[in-house]
Amino acid sequence: MPPIDPEILGRLQFAFTVSFHILFPTLTIGLAGYLTFLEWRWLRTRDDTFLRLYKFWVKIFALAFGMGVVSGLVLSYQFGTNWSEFSRITGPVLGPLLGFEVLTAFFLEAGFLGIMLFGWDKVGEKLHFLATSLVAFGTALSAFWILSANSWMQTPAGASIVDGHFVVDDWLAVIFNPSFVYRFLHMTTASYLTTSLVISGISAFYILRGDTTGTARRAFSIAMWGVLVLAPLQVLLGDQHGLNTLEHQPIKVAAMEGNWNTESNVPLLLFAIPDQAEETNHLEVGIPNGASLILRHSADGVVPGLKEVPKADRPPVGIVFWSFRLMVGLGFLFVALGLWGLWARWRGRLYDTRPLKWLAVALTPTGFVATLAGWFVTEVGRQPYTVYGLLRTADSTSPSVAASAIATTLTIFLIVYGGLFGAFLYYLGKLIRQGPSEPETTGETPEAMRGARPGLVVPAE
Amino acid sequence: MEILALISAGIIAAAILAYVLLDGFDLGTGILFPFAPDSRSRNIMMNSVAPVWDGNETWLVLGGGGLMVFFPLVYSVALSAFYIPVMLMLFALIFRGVAFEFRHQADTSTHLWSASFFGGSLIAAFMQGVLVGALVQGVRVEGLHYAGGMFDWFSPFTVLTGLGTVVGYGLLGATWLILKTEDDLQAWARRSALVLAGGVLIAMAAVSVLTPFLRPAIADRWFGGINLVFLFPIPVLTALLAAWLFYTILSDRELAPFLSSIGLFVLGFAGIGISLYPHIIPPDITIYDAVAPRSSVIFAMVGVALVLPMVLGYTWYAYSVFRGKATEHGGYGGE
Numbered sequence: 001m002p003p004i005d006p007e008i009l010g011r012l013q014f015a016f017t018v019s020f021h022i023l024f025p026t027l028t029i030g031l032a033g034y035l036t037f038l039e040w041r042w043l044r045t046r047d048d049t050f051l052r053l054y055k056f057w058v059k060i061f062a063l064a065f066g067m068g069v070v071s072g073l074v075l076s077y078q079f080g081t082n083w084s085e086f087s088r089i090t091g092p093v094l095g096p097l098l099g100f101e102v103l104t105a106f107f108l109e110a111g112f113l114g115i116m117l118f119g120w121d122k123v124g125e126k127l128h129f130l131a132t133s134l135v136a137f138g139t140a141l142s143a144f145w146i147l148s149a150n151s152w153m154q155t156p157a158g159a160s161i162v163d164g165h166f167v168v169d170d171w172l173a174v175i176f177n178p179s180f181v182y183r184f185l186h187m188t189t190a191s192y193l194t195t196s197l198v199i200s201g202i203s204a205f206y207i208l209r210g211d212t213t214g215t216a217r218r219a220f221s222i223a224m225w226g227v228l229v230l231a232p233l234q235v236l237l238g239d240q241h242g243l244n245t246l247e248h249q250p251i252k253v254a255a256m257e258g259n260w261n262t263e264s265n266v267p268l269l270l271f272a273i274p275d276q277a278e279e280t281n282h283l284e285v286g287i288p289n290g291a292s293l294i295l296r297h298s299a300d301g302v303v304p305g306l307k308e309v310p311k312a313d314r315p316p317v318g319i320v321f322w323s324f325r326l327m328v329g330l331g332f333l334f335v336a337l338g339l340w341g342l343w344a345r346w347r348g349r350l351y352d353t354r355p356l357k358w359l360a361v362a363l364t365p366t367g368f369v370a371t372l373a374g375w376f377v378t379e380v381g382r383q384p385y386t387v388y389g390l391l392r393t394a395d396s397t398s399p400s401v402a403a404s405a406i407a408t409t410l411t412i413f414l415i416v417y418g419g420l421f422g423a424f425l426y427y428l429g430k431l432i433r434q435g436p437s438e439p440e441t442t443g444e445t446p447e448a449m450r451g452a453r454p455g456l457v458v459p460a461e
Numbered sequence: 462m463e464i465l466a467l468i469s470a471g472i473i474a475a476a477i478l479a480y481v482l483l484d485g486f487d488l489g490t491g492i493l494f495p496f497a498p499d500s501r502s503r504n505i506m507m508n509s510v511a512p513v514w515d516g517n518e519t520w521l522v523l524g525g526g527g528l529m530v531f532f533p534l535v536y537s538v539a540l541s542a543f544y545i546p547v548m549l550m551l552f553a554l555i556f557r558g559v560a561f562e563f564r565h566q567a568d569t570s571t572h573l574w575s576a577s578f579f580g581g582s583l584i585a586a587f588m589q590g591v592l593v594g595a596l597v598q599g600v601r602v603e604g605l606h607y608a609g610g611m612f613d614w615f616s617p618f619t620v621l622t623g624l625g626t627v628v629g630y631g632l633l634g635a636t637w638l639i640l641k642t643e644d645d646l647q648a649w650a651r652r653s654a655l656v657l658a659g660g661v662l663i664a665m666a667a668v669s670v671l672t673p674f675l676r677p678a679i680a681d682r683w684f685g686g687i688n689l690v691f692l693f694p695i696p697v698l699t700a701l702l703a704a705w706l707f708y709t710i711l712s713d714r715e716l717a718p719f720l721s722s723i724g725l726f727v728l729g730f731a732g733i734g735i736s737l738y739p740h741i742i743p744p745d746i747t748i749y750d751a752v753a754p755r756s757s758v759i760f761a762m763v764g765v766a767l768v769l770p771m772v773l774g775y776t777w778y779a780y781s782v783f784r785g786k787a788t789e790h791g792g793y794g795g796e
Binding site: 090 | 511512513515516518519521522523525526527528529530531533534536537538539540541542544545547548551552554555558559561562563566567605606607608609611753754756757760761764765768769772775776778779782783
């Protein structure tokens with residue numbers, strides 16, 4: 001076997017385990033908020049539809065939450081096992097941020113999750129609602145701390161290196177570092193948008209299959225309002241985040257744009273194959289002055305190029321360039337879905353426009369793709385540093401851990417996570433096939449309708 | 462700075478102890494899982510821990526996070542030294558954790574997730590015992606880095622501490638079930654607790670006898686000068702508590718066996734602490750060498766002081782919501 005660099009193996013392992021993990025919080029942050037909304041509406045209106053939706057989606061929430069917990073536990077130890085130098089050097093900064101995440105968020109979520117899932121007949125309705133709200137608050141708080149930690153690695157502030165490790169002199173500057181607010185808003189919006197897409201897709205599937213109880217229509221309507229508001233908001237936030245990156249990590253932006261030379265009138269590339277070795281792009285297709293216009297708001301605006309820094313200080317351009325295009329492309333597709341939904345609603349045909357429902361079904365998992373692509377842009381774009389400009393990835397690894405050990409555990413992670421993901425999808429599919437429960441029949445329902453197969457009975461409204 | 466190091470060590474020790482006691486009984490429940498009388502018993506056992514296991518495991522995240530906060534050097538050295546057992550523990554905890562939801566959803570593959578629950582609990586418990594043993598026997602450090610091999614953690618002593626932890630968690634699980642179950646299942650839990658209590662005493666005795674031989678410093682701590690006079694109460698208390706444990710298992714008391722098992726763990730934990738102090742990674746790194754910079758320690762301590770009382774408060778509340786006997790149908794969504 002050829003000798004493989006332990007740094008590359010460590011990066012592959014972390015990229016895999018953290019990418020796997022983030023799928024689940026992305027869903028649970030959004031679903032927790034959705035469940036809070038449903039329970040609140042149920043308490044206010046006493047409309048049974050909201051309660052049945054709650055009891056259906058809380059099962060999916062529990063499934064995803066469990067996956068998030070176990071895959072997150074791995075990460076909290078992986079810093080030490082695979083990145084011991086990183087932990088030792090940045091521990092005084094990142095340790096407290098992660099510690100606060102555990103103390104303020106994880107315990108809150110775990111403490112009230114039990115009541116949320118198993119407490120219906122043990123506590124009153126108001127207390128149960130409080131439990132749901134606190135779990136939702138906990139998920140957002142968790143995002144607050146972990147994104148603060150991540151943002152500090154991107155745009156470090158408030159600390160300096162003394163005696164070989166970081167020492168903090170201003171905690172507010174650490175927590176509210178220059179990119180934190182942008183990243184926090186961008187990621188929480190991504191969670192809510194991704195969740196809206198999941199709900200609209202699954203609900204559209206139920207409507208296509210024949211929704212006898214009205215629950216799917218209600219959920220579809222709520223989720224399409226979500227997409228309509230959140231998708232354009234996300235585009236706006238993403239633009240602001242990009243401008244912030246331009247200010248603090250110009251080389252990352254150069255990689256996102258595939259721009260090698262610092263110059264004016266830079267085109268917005270729609271297609272290109274960046275060539276890291278030759279320092280150029282192949283097969284460029286672009287909109288003239290596009291990048292200059294977006295980043296500098298004028299056609300002759302100067303956009304930084306990758307050649308500003310030595311080759312060894314540049315991130316892998318291809319991954320950043322293409323992940324960015326994937327994220328942005330999907331983002332605009334989500335905006336289109338939201339607008340189409342609004343148009344159909346205006347015409348009173350939100351539930352009857354078949355292509356709209358099929359598009360919603362097709363886009364069900366794509367929020368996760370866009371979220372992952374976004375993380376690839378920001379994390380790969382930070383390379384070759386773990387703490388931007390201050391600590392190199394090569395100096396962050398565990399010196400004593402053999403490449404063979406990392407390769408072995410990476411293989412096990414691939415197998416175990418692959419199997420778990422399969423099981424997760426299997427049980428998720430099972431829950432989705434079951435769907436929300438039928439309403440309590442009051443005797444007013446026609447006998448023919450109750451036993452009949454859905455889809456044959458209910459006429460289009 | 463000395464006092465900060467001492468308080469930091471106290472916080473870490475408290476978090477780890479809380480983890481051992483809380484996740485101990487739910488891992489123990491998993492270890493006993495295949496030996497339960499029937500599948501109805503297994504459902505009850507799982508439901509007795511389902512609402513709380515996640516919170517219990519959070520103390521492990523706090524232990525890891527806490528080390529990174531207060532002793533980043535220890536987090537860095539110990540986790541790279543114990544790479545393999547830590548990874549095996551994490552894989553095991555994954556299988557244990559997903560079993561709750563998957564087993565609940567399963568129709569035909571219930572046995573698969575039962576096995577996952579049992580195997581995960583067993584291996585996680587064993588690896589945690591191995592980690593404690595490996596720490597006590599010492600870690601080779603040069604400068605700021607681990608200087609040993611990938612398998613230094615493996616020795617007869619660590620296998621013993623691993624087995625001891627499996628039996629110990631089993632005891633916590635069995636006495637938890639005495640508290641949470643009734644009738645046949647409770648009678649089975651009492652019989653299991655009796656056997657496991659015997660196993661725990663043998664393991665504690667063996668570890669106590671062997672530990673002073675690991676390093677002269679440990680022997681000196683227990684037997685040097687007049688230390689023995691001050692430390693004598695620990696083995697005596699352990700013996701008394703063990704007798705009380707046997708008595709209460711055989712009586713009809715329900716809470717006392719669980720509390721006495723916890724007491725045994727606390728005493729064992731104290732014994733390890735006494736053997737190690739002032740080292741946090743023996744034989745070279747003390748808590749005073751490893752403590753994080755003042756600005757980080759103080760910031761984190763303020764957080765702990767403000768937030769931990771709230772955490773304890775609502776954790777207590779969450780437990781009290783689910784007090785009383787566990788039932789077979791724990792009730793997702795109250796159905």
